[in-house]
Amino acid sequence: MSKRKLISFDWAMKRLLRSKANFEILEGFLSELVDDDITILEVLESESNKVNRWDKFNRVDLKVKNSKEEVIIIEVQYDRELDYLQRILYGASRVITEHLQEGEPYSKIVKVISVSILYFDLGHGMDYVYYGSTSFTGLHKKDVLQLSQGQQELYQKSKAYEIFPEYYLIKVNNFDDIAKNTLDEWIYFLKNEEIKDNFKAKGLKKAKEELDILKLPEEERLAYERYQDDLHYQASMVESSYTIGVKEGKKEGKNEEKRQIASNLISAGVLDLESISKATGIALEEIKAMKDNRR
Structure with a gap:
């Protein structure tokens, strides 16, 4: 059971x-x-x-x-x-x-x-x-x-x-x-x-x-379910963003898209900054500055 x-x-x-x-x-x-x-x-x-x-x-x-x-x-x-x-x-x-x-x-x-x-x-x-x-x-x-x-x-x-x-x-x-x-x-x-x-x-x-x-009361249960759905969504976002980052990281002319991917990864917080840098092709110092600006 x-x-x-x-x-x-x-x-x-x-x-x-x-x-x-x-x-x-x-x-x-x-x-x-x-x-x-x-x-x-x-x-x-x-x-x-x-x-x-x-x-x-x-x-x-x-x-x-x-x-x-x-x-x-x-x-x-x-x-x-x-x-x-x-x-x-x-x-x-x-x-x-x-x-x-x-x-x-x-x-x-x-x-x-x-x-x-x-x-x-x-x-x-x-x-x-x-x-x-x-x-x-x-x-x-x-x-x-x-x-x-x-x-x-x-x-x-x-x-x-x-x-x-x-x-x-x-x-x-x-x-x-x-x-x-x-x-x-x-x-x-x-x-x-x-x-x-x-x-x-x-x-x-x-x-x-x-x-x-x-x-749980219904309202509390629904809030909890939304919280869990959010966690699943963020995990999926990180997985897809990382895949896109690996493919796109070395391409020229996609700086804005790569910065958005990096921003998503920083928000999700499940990769270290060096991994985000490698995945997106953005310099580590710029990644650090992006994170500092979010605080």
């Missing part, structure tokens, strides 16, 4: 998961990801209230506490575009500065965890979940710098890396659809928009109940 399709996670984040009644779903996902018991205290204001597929920012900022009762800001981003590594650095920095009040000492800087759910191939790598943190290693002794006793008391942290932002990159399309643990069960849902009956990960039972497409 085929599994009933659920609402995609990115749509749910935009429309449904900001409600306190559905915090259990996000808490489950984050708890499985960071291997800790996460409780959401509140959803913070951010630019992620937009609904359009082309929005520059798609994220939600959450104030949470962990099993140690530490308050942390977790920024969840979900996107289908490139140009991303610098964006997550900017996002984490923005959260830090926004939550340090004027006149407060640096010891009050909030801990940030950045979670990126990626529906495109970011960089080269075989895994589907990547983790990054900051540590300081001696050039000569190769030892890792530790916090002093006074710093541990001041920051309420035992390790230096715990002060700095931590990053999780989930490359959804790299997942092989074999759920070997509860985190994999969540990633299976992120990729396939369905939850198997034997899945036991935190939050998935609630997600299965609340994210059923058939439970």
Whole structure:
């Protein structure tokens, strides 16, 4: 028997998961990801209230506490575009500065965890979940710098890396659809928009109940269907534009058409700038300028 399709996670984040009644779903996902018991205290204001597929920012900022009762800001981003590594650095920095009040000492800087759910191939790598943190290693002794006793008391942290932002990159399309643990069960849902009956990960039972497409009010369901149709259209546009670009890229006298193709590819955000340059025959510097002008 085929599994009933659920609402995609990115749509749910935009429309449904900001409600306190559905915090259990996000808490489950984050708890499985960071291997800790996460409780959401509140959803913070951010630019992620937009609904359009082309929005520059798609994220939600959450104030949470962990099993140690530490308050942390977790920024969840979900996107289908490139140009991303610098964006997550900017996002984490923005959260830090926004939550340090004027006149407060640096010891009050909030801990940030950045979670990126990626529906495109970011960089080269075989895994589907990547983790990054900051540590300081001696050039000569190769030892890792530790916090002093006074710093541990001041920051309420035992390790230096715990002060700095931590990053999780989930490359959804790299997942092989074999759920070997509860985190994999969540990633299976992120990729396939369905939850198997034997899945036991935190939050998935609630997600299965609340994210059923058939439970949506008609107006909301139609809006979701339009959103999905838009994604399919953009994927088709990219495929056809890329094909045309390869054929036309070396022909002279078609600069305007090639620029339009490049503009479409930049908007769709599923190819890097060098690939767009090669496909259209437009110089890389011009492609970069076109992208900058869209911001």
